Amino acid sequence: MDFDFRPEEKQFREEVRAFLKRELPDWWRGLFSDDDRVPALTRQICEKLAQRGWLTISWPREYGGAAANEWMQAVVREEMWAHDEPRGPQYMNLNYIGPMIMRFGTPEQKARFLPPMAAGKVIWCQGFSEPGAGSDLASLRTRADDAGDHFVVNGSKIWTSYADFPADWCLLLARTDQKAPKHKGISVFALDMRTAGITVRPIRSMAGPRDFNEVFFDEVVIPRDCLLGAKNEGWMMVVAGLSFERVGVARYAKTGRVIEMLVEYARKTVVDGRPLSERPEVRAKLADLYCRYQAARLLNYRAISMQARGEVPAIEGSIARVHNTTVEQLAGQVGLEILGPSGQLTEADPRAPIDGRIEHQWIHEISATIAAGTIEVQKNIIAQRGLGLPKTD
Ligand SMILES: Cc1cc2nc3c(=O)[nH]c(=O)nc-3n(C[C@H](O)[C@H](O)[C@H](O)COP(=O)(O)OP(=O)(O)OC[C@H]3O[C@@H](n4cnc5c(N)ncnc54)[C@H](O)[C@@H]3O)c2cc1C
The missing domain is CATH 2.40.110.10 (Butyryl-CoA Dehydrogenase, subunit A, domain 2)
Known part of the structure; x- marks a missing residue:
């Protein structure tokens, strides 16, 4: 069992990072920023990713993909999520609506709906x-x-x-x-x-x-x-589609980026003559967040490996989702605890530490444990299908 990416996947990650560094403007804070430039930018990024064959890299060639393995697609997802999802709403068609059509659509429907998704030209809700x-x-x-x-x-x-x-x-x-x-x-x-x-x-x-x-x-x-x-x-299609959705969003990758930012902040910020990085409580909080982030990442990889074998990760998707969403919320909470009251300043305030990203993380991830099935519903699925406990209403 090898948990590491292969050299070609690592090399590809570097290429995707370089692309995002070039293409993402300084003002980019993600889809839900109150900025009129957001929709046009996400469309532009998707079309550029598509031109490189990266947008739906694991899809079959006949539908506009590059027939790469699921792990190359996972690299794209991780890098997108770590950079505040510059594909915008298109992540939905790419992650699970497209795969649902691929699995359940007629040949005519596949030919009609999948190539425009792969070209980065359509938005589905x-x-x-x-x-x-x-x-x-x-x-x-x-x-x-x-x-x-x-x-x-x-x-x-x-x-x-x-x-x-x-x-x-x-x-x-x-x-x-x-x-x-x-x-x-x-x-x-x-x-x-x-x-x-x-x-x-x-x-x-x-x-x-x-x-x-x-x-x-x-x-x-x-x-x-x-x-x-x-x-x-x-109903059977919905169950399959929702499990794709739960695995498709690499939420943990954003936590990884927040950890990097907090570690840098703790190193640079001196309080009472001592960098925050030397304080035991700050180190313990960051270490705990890092452990949970790693666990979420590996649980996601387990679900992706099932997808790569053509299986539907029903329980595994729910387990990964529980960890993914709670670690995202914890990243906001730990950030606020380390930054103190200034962590509540928004990106619009020039005094906000880390460009107001912690406030953004905290506010936007509150809904993470509700979307795509609440955390209570995920736990019900795990209890019933994973542990064989009786079904309840
Ligand atoms: C950010 C975000 C984006 C969304 N996007 C979409 C979208 O694009 N399209 C779409 O169709 N929907 C979308 N949703 C809706 C989402 O799927 C629902 O909010 C979610 O399924 C919960 O349904 P509800 O809001 O009706 O809450 P309810 O189902 O009314 O739940 C209320 C509370 O009761 C708990 N509960 C309910 N049943 C049980 C049970 N059996 N056991 C234990 N606890 C239970 C829930 O966990 C929750 O805490 C989105 C939600 C969010 C937050």
């Missing part, structure tokens, strides 16, 4: 959650009525990230059988977001712009060839 269906996703009520050559959608979604970016397509979950048990009457659709009858209403929150939207559907027509997989069998 995920239309799953509803006001009464978050953790209990199978209770969703948005309906898609079968009208022969098309379906007619009515209902609404909530917390739909990037719908207002604007997204070009939505991976939509809707009920296609009103009488079947709740897990059995759900279907998955690719919905063109420019279709008549769709209204997107942004929700402002402390997480910043672009994070959340409500989406309303009023007699929205979806052609039948946009039904993904078999009608009423969407």
Whole structure:
């Protein structure tokens, strides 16, 4: 068992780092900064990554990939996340919507939807959650009525990230059988977001712009060839898709970067005649964060190695996700403890230490243990499927 990357993967990481150093401007702080330049930059970066064959490096060549192994793709994900995800919302289509289509789509759907993703030209959003269906996703009520050559959608979604970016397509979950048990009457659709009858209403929150939207559907027509997989069998696809999503985001990589910044800060900052790096409590906090970061990284690698073998990392994805999200939150907390009150200054304040990154980390990662299935839901999955404990409501 070798946990190290191979020389060609290490070399590739250096190339990706050099690319990001060249391409990312000083003002870049990630997708959720209140800066109008963000959408254009993310599109530009994706197109440049695509031109180099890096955007979907592990995808088969016929869909615009470079047929590289999953570890090369993992390098791209880690470097992107460590640099505040400059692919913007496209990480979603690349990490799990594309792989879902690859696994469950017809040859025509694959040929239609995958190459534009690989070229870095389309934005997808995920239309799953509803006001009464978050953790209990199978209770969703948005309906898609079968009208022969098309379906007619009515209902609404909530917390739909990037719908207002604007997204070009939505991976939509809707009920296609009103009488079947709740897990059995759900279907998955690719919905063109420019279709008549769709209204997107942004929700402002402390997480910043672009994070959340409500989406309303009023007699929205979806052609039948946009039904993904078999009608009423969407639940199994969702379970697979969510496990790809949980593994796809290399959140730990951002923690790694925060650790580097905090270590540098502790070395350089002298308080009462002594660098912070010599204080036992600072060293212990950083060491503890580093241990948890390494554990999260290796748990992710375990899930990626399953994906590389073509398996779906259902429990492993949840285990990795629990560690990934909690270590991200801990990075913000440790940062605030080391920086003290000045750690709460935002990036807009020139006095903010480490360019206000700690405040950003703290605020933005609060939602990490809610998105893509809450931490309680992940623990339920691990208890039930991993430990064989009984199912509860
Ligand atoms: C940053 C962010 C981005 C998001 N982006 C999207 C998106 O693009 N598309 C989309 O469809 N959705 C998105 N979501 C929504 C997300 O999937 C839901 O918020 C999440 O699934 C929880 O659902 P809920 O908000 O309805 O909370 P609820 O399900 O109402 O949960 C409330 C609380 O009860 C707990 N709980 C619920 N059921 C159980 C149980 N059985 N056992 C133990 N505890 C339980 C939960 O853990 C939580 O603490 C996003 C959320 C966030 C935070």
